[in-house]
Amino acid sequence: MDAPFPFGLPLPTAFYLTVYVVTLVLHVVFMNYVLAGTAALAAAYLRPGNRGTGESTAILKEWMPFMLSGAITAGVAPLLFLQILYKREYYTANLLLFNRWMAILPVLIFGFYALYLLKSRWLTRRTGCIAAAVAVVPILSVAFTGYSWTENHLLSVRSPAFWGEFYGTRAQVYHDPQLLPRLLVWAVGSVPTLVLVLAWQHWYRGTGRPASLARVAGTGLVLVTAATAWYYLATDDTTRQAFVSPLAAPYFAAACLGLLVQSVGWGWVSLSPALDGRKLLVPSLGLVLTVGGMTVCREAVRIAALGPERFESLFPGHAEAFGKGGLFVFLGFFAVNAALIVLVFWLVRHHSVTKPGPSHNPHGTPET
Amino acid sequence: MDAVLYPVNDFGPVMKGLAIGGLGIFHVFTAHFAIGGGMLLCYFQWLAMTGRSKSARAFLDGYFRYLVLISFVTGALTGVAMWFTSIQVSPVTIGLMIDEFHWLWAVEWTFFCLEVVAGYAAFKYGPQLTDRARLALLVLYSFAAWMSLFWINGILSFQLTPGAWLESRSLWDAFFNPTFLPSLFYRTVAALVVAALVAMVLINLAPTFTREEREELVHRAAWLMAPMALMPVLGVWFIAAMPPDSREWIMGGSIAMTIMLNIAIGASALVGGYALFGLIRKQLYINGATATVLCILAFAATAGGEFVREGVRKPYTLRELLYSNAVRPEQVAALREHGLTEIDPYPLRDEDKLPKLNGRPHPHLLTGALVFRQQCSVCHTTAGVNALPGLTRGWDAEMERQNFAKLQQLKPFMPPFAGTPAELESLVQFVEWWEKGRPDTWPDAAADPTEYADRLARIRRWLDEAGPHPALVRAARSDAKGGR
Known part of the structure; x- marks a missing residue:
């Protein structure tokens, strides 16, 4: 573990860690959109006199059920590889938290249906208080899920002796000094992702105000920097060392560079009167660097918390799983289904019988 | 193990x-x-x-x-x-x-x-x-x-x-x-x-x-x-x-x-x-x-x-x-020698509800509860659906010993018992204690060391007679022998 991730690790471990990180990044993008987006929706409905009628609110309302569905679906793949990588740790944390952990499922179902309710005509006929109450449900359910995952993760890296003690107490809530600062990094870190994806959605529709979007993204970037600093101060030496270890240091540097690139990119975007796709590529590149880098750092922190002996004891299990067949079948179907997903977008884009609306002119071509 | x-x-x-x-x-x-x-x-x-x-x-x-x-x-x-x-x-x-x-x-x-x-x-x-x-x-x-x-x-x-x-x-x-x-x-x-x-x-x-x-x-x-x-x-x-x-x-x-x-x-x-x-x-x-x-x-x-x-x-x-109880068939023979309760890192949550023996939680009931948790609780409860004390009601302790030891022969859809004779005896004590309404006091099953040793020897003999294999494999082997 003296080389940058994933080098210096046995091939099976390096392989599963890589596919885990890559699929987790995909999940994080959806998750960030949902986390910050549901918060934005709740804020929009809670503001006096506002019934969620703004342009961005309309997009969020329209897309949020799909994005939550996407977050859940995208979460399946990293969950699968997590079980290969850290089976005992993950299962034990699940079992220790028991009902509290399982509660995320009905809670998410409530949140999901509340999102559909927000889109319904039924809600437009209700009072503002009822609409606000409905709008708060999704963020509460998503926040509860995020809290539970962080709690589960932190418990999973505790020692087996601690697990035994925890089990004996019958507790189903685990508190750790890192929990809140860590959760805050995730929460405020979701804002720049939301704003960027929202900016692309606006760009596609030919709507959106660059300066206002850049302002929100900038606020998110400042907040995530502050939250990271708090996390750094609140955490233990093992975690702090993990960020600058040979395993994670290049990725931590990439994540910091990504923050800088995002800041510069949003500054550039804000100068234009309308959203420009080429300019949006700059914060997009920055976001990829930050999310990718931080996801690797998260893994490095986990590995450091487990300690070398415990982490290395997992290698034989990874090697055994690596010997099972099916990888090439997966790669084949991955390629085919990715192509079919592209076909879906193509069909929607090119086989419409209704003319695009006046705002639907993403590439600046004249309307016909 | x-x-x-x-x-x-x-x-x-x-x-x-x-x-x-x-x-x-x-x-x-x-x-x-x-x-x-x-x-x-x-x-x-x-x-x-x-x-x-x-x-x-x-x-x-x-x-x-x-x-x-x-x-x-x-x-x-x-x-x-x-x-x-x-x-x-x-x-x-x-x-x-x-x-x-x-x-x-x-x-x-x-x-x-x-x-x-x-x-x-x-x-x-x-x-x-x-x-x-x-x-x-x-x-x-x-x-x-x-x-x-x-x-x-x-x-x-x-x-x-x-x-x-x-x-x-x-x-x-x-x-x-x-x-x-x-x-x-x-x-x-x-x-x-x-x-x-x-x-x-x-x-x-x-x-x-x-x-x-x-x-x-x-x-x-x-x-x-x-x-x-x-x-x-x-x-x-x-x-x-x-x-x-x-x-x-x-x-x-x-x-x-x-x-x-x-x-x-x-x-x-x-x-x-x-x-x-x-x-x-x-x-x-x-x-x-x-x-x-x-x-x-x-x-x-x-x-x-x-x-x-x-x-x-x-x-x-x-x-x-x-x-069903997460025991692999090839582990049964070894588990009958060493047991699992000794290395279970998770304490019994209801230890304080057990009767005391010499000022400590009753050791046989404690072990029996751990055996129940590891081997039975995936399909049975103690006082709910498919409760084990309900299923064994009417059996005396000796019947329970023999039936648990030869479980796969008694009911072919049950796995073989995967523990030591002492663990099986503890499970019998635990089930009996539940059957009798969980009294506040419970006798020491090993109070008479000679009789206790005999009891464990009987359980060992029954375990050996039943073997570590599931009934269906034994049936298949008997068929093969008959065919020859």
Whole structure:
């Protein structure tokens, strides 16, 4: 573990860690959109006199059920590889938290249906208080899920002796000094992702105000920097060392560079009167660097918390799983289904019988 | 003894199998609706675009809304819930399945992604698209949904019939196992039936259709139930592909499983009979109430079928690989020498409720409770469904000793006892203590060391007589010997 991730690790471990990180990044993008987006929706409905009628609110309302569905679906793949990588740790944390952990499922179902309710005509006929109450449900359910995952993760890296003690107490809530600062990094870190994806959605529709979007993204970037600093101060030496270890240091540097690139990119975007796709590529590149880098750092922190002996004891299990067949079948179907997903977008884009609306002119071509 | 022990949760009066079974039945029903619903949407889109049905187009959007609201939300999340519940009930089982099949689960995930994207695209943009494009999206959605069934079906059917995998350890032998095809076809037919029945409920609920339009739509939807004629053949095929001992359970060997199988057959026969003779042959109309009753019957058939599918694996969760209590068959002999309670890192939660002996929690009851937690609690409770003290009521302690030691001979769907004679004696003490209403004081089972040693020797002899193998393997070996 003296080389940058994933080098210096046995091939099976390096392989599963890589596919885990890559699929987790995909999940994080959806998750960030949902986390910050549901918060934005709740804020929009809670503001006096506002019934969620703004342009961005309309997009969020329209897309949020799909994005939550996407977050859940995208979460399946990293969950699968997590079980290969850290089976005992993950299962034990699940079992220790028991009902509290399982509660995320009905809670998410409530949140999901509340999102559909927000889109319904039924809600437009209700009072503002009822609409606000409905709008708060999704963020509460998503926040509860995020809290539970962080709690589960932190418990999973505790020692087996601690697990035994925890089990004996019958507790189903685990508190750790890192929990809140860590959760805050995730929460405020979701804002720049939301704003960027929202900016692309606006760009596609030919709507959106660059300066206002850049302002929100900038606020998110400042907040995530502050939250990271708090996390750094609140955490233990093992975690702090993990960020600058040979395993994670290049990725931590990439994540910091990504923050800088995002800041510069949003500054550039804000100068234009309308959203420009080429300019949006700059914060997009920055976001990829930050999310990718931080996801690797998260893994490095986990590995450091487990300690070398415990982490290395997992290698034989990874090697055994690596010997099972099916990888090439997966790669084949991955390629085919990715192509079919592209076909879906193509069909929607090119086989419409209704003319695009006046705002639907993403590439600046004249309307016909 | 090299073993990873997980913390075990107490589900109270609820048998763990009921928790996962109940959720599983609900999930399977919603998943079948999603799969069959996709096919029904393709059919109705084709009817609409070819001019065969004027009402089909109007029905499409309403039906699709229910499909999205039910299958994309509840269906998807109960799927994740199945995973989480499996971890709660048997982490070792799900861990072994993940190790063996993770790339096939990953393939299924790629189809989930296609299903979600194509489904939402068809739902959101379908009305704005050309008919051919909309049909293409629906076909993609339907194909992805069915392919997710294809992959998970191979993994689930492996649990009952690992087939040639036991020798070859080949992934494809595991996946294309003896019950793969009958199970896949059966579930496909079931999915079509559920989708058609839900359609009939919704057709009756829609206020905009006239009676003639409803009749036409109902009869169109009924054609999706025509493959039910194949169900008896598929059912017989599935039963024929099952291991012989599993077949015995449903043919009267286990009364609970025989009853559940009959519920599944009876409910399916009622639905199938109504569909084939009433709706298709006689062209009868079906109102909302009758359609709802048929939906409930289909749910009962699903429940019966899933109960049987789960139950016939006994005493295994993964046939010939892992017993229901997460003990591997090859571990039993070693566990009878060393036991597991000594190395269990998780304390007994209710230790303070046990009677004291010499100022400490009663050692035999403590060990017995740990044995119960490790070996029995996955299927039995202490005071709820399938409670062990209830099942042994009427047995005296000596009968319990002998019956627990020869458990697989007493009831062939039970795994062999996997602990030391001292652990078995402790389990007997624990069950007796429960049977007697958990008194505040309990005698020391080892008060007379000579008698206690004799007792353990008797238990050892019974354990040896029964052997460490499950009854079905012993039966197979006896047959082979007889044949020679």
